[in-house]
Amino acid sequence: DAGVTQSPTHLIKTRGQHVTLRCSPISGHKSVSWYQQVLGQGPQFIFQYYEKEERGRGNFPDRFSARQFPNYSSELNVNALLLGDSALYLCASSAYPGTPNEKLFFGSGTQLSVL
Amino acid sequence: AQKITQTQPGMFVQEKEAVTLDCTYDTSDPSYGLFWYKQPSSGEMIFLIYQGSYDQQNATEGRYSLNFQKARKSANLVISASQLGDSAMYFCAMRPQIQGAQKLVFGQGTRLTINP
Numbered sequence: 001d002a003g004v005t006q007s008p009t010h011l012i013k014t015r016g017q018h019v020t021l022r023c024s025p026i027s028g029h030k031s032v033s034w035y036q037q038v039l040g041q042g043p044q045f046i047f048q049y050y051e052k053e054e055r056g057r058g059n060f061p062d063r064f065s066a067r068q069f070p071n072y073s074s075e076l077n078v079n080a081l082l083l084g085d086s087a088l089y090l091c092a093s094s095a096y097p098g099t100p101n102e103k104l105f106f107g108s109g110t111q112l113s114v115l
Numbered sequence: 116a117q118k119i120t121q122t123q124p125g126m127f128v129q130e131k132e133a134v135t136l137d138c139t140y141d142t143s144d145p146s147y148g149l150f151w152y153k154q155p156s157s158g159e160m161i162f163l164i165y166q167g168s169y170d171q172q173n174a175t176e177g178r179y180s181l182n183f184q185k186a187r188k189s190a191n192l193v194i195s196a197s198q199l200g201d202s203a204m205y206f207c208a209m210r211p212q213i214q215g216a217q218k219l220v221f222g223q224g225t226r227l228t229i230n231p
Contacts (some may be wrong), residue, residue: 042119042221043219045219048218090160101165104162106152106161108158108159
């Protein structure tokens, strides 16, 4: 079975541009989360979606938005890119969101570089 | 608010030796879950082990065990008989055990290097 897949794997943008990152969860998983990992740090929570509804949001500006589609895939959108948005963006899926021992299964991420 | 602290930026261990990666946490939540993830150079975060705050026994998963000391708020990962493939970044994370709580809070990570 395929794991969590993310596209593209690498992306180079310039300041002020817009970017869309895509994620397909593991088959049967209905929850998708997005994390930002700046070089040298641990991942930081951006969003979680379950059944196409936003279930949680981290401390990120409104330039960051996301959505989940009927097939449970998800998109993360970032507007007006800043140099500080350069990071590895990780998508994670889970089967039972909100349960105490919920395991997140991560993709390999999209490496975004903003020049 | 929750906070995870990993004080070892890097660890170097000989192959086949055991290694302990430190993790301390801070939370005011009455119950919570603690996780360890491995991140190889490919970038993917791989789940290793989970410990619930009310679990009576320390969690074990194959060569991984979690040394959970609740009073000290520590959740150290122990890898027995280390292998070259264990070289990676390791992250400790926590989440409150409240139904609907969504996010994992991660520490800064420890880079583990296994020497042959």
